[in-house]
Each structure stands twice: as structure tokens, then as C-alpha cells.
Amino acid sequence: MNISVEISYYPLNDEYIPPIKSFIDRLNTHKELKVKTNGMSTQVFGTYDDVIDILKQEIKNAFELPHSVFIMKVVNADLNVVMK
Numbered sequence: 001m002n003i004s005v006e007i008s009y010y011p012l013n014d015e016y017i018p019p020i021k022s023f024i025d026r027l028n029t030h031k032e033l034k035v036k037t038n039g040m041s042t043q044v045f046g047t048y049d050d051v052i053d054i055l056k057q058e059i060k061n062a063f064e065l066p067h068s069v070f071i072m073k074v075v076n077a078d079l080n081v082v083m084k
Helices: 017-028 048-062
Strands: 002-011 034-037 042-047 068-075
Touching: 002 017, 002 048, 017 034, 017 042, 017 048, 042 048, 048 068
Parallel strands: none
Antiparallel strands: 002 042, 002 068, 034 042
């Protein structure tokens, strides 16, 4: 099953841009994922197992920074394909 996840990441500190960029850069290292970024969120597309396993690890890494917030929407369809 393919899924789509929209993620907004809010590191709650003065230097919020570097952690966001680092999170997105780490997502982009995973060849199993299709990652699209805009000014409001990042969209991740791939198989359920790949996306969830990778997000589990990358969110855990991001939580090393205290007071981080993630807001996610998960759809059980590949909207990258559907919306073309």
C-alpha cells in the first residue's frame, strides 16, 4: 500500500531553521521516498512500511532537540500520483 504524509515540523527555539533543514535533508537521503517541500510543509510519498519506518527514526532523531512539535496528516493513497 502506498501512502502520503504531510509533515509540519516546529522546533520551539530561536534557531528553528537549521533543525528543519536537517530533518528534510535526512529524509532526502532515503531513496525509497519521494519528498516534496514547500514553505508550509513537507510531503513524503512511498510504501506504508518504508515511510512509517523512516519517519519513526527521523522524528526520533529530531526529538533530540528539546521541545519539537510535529504535525502530520497521513493518507492511504499516493497523492503524488493521483494529483498529477
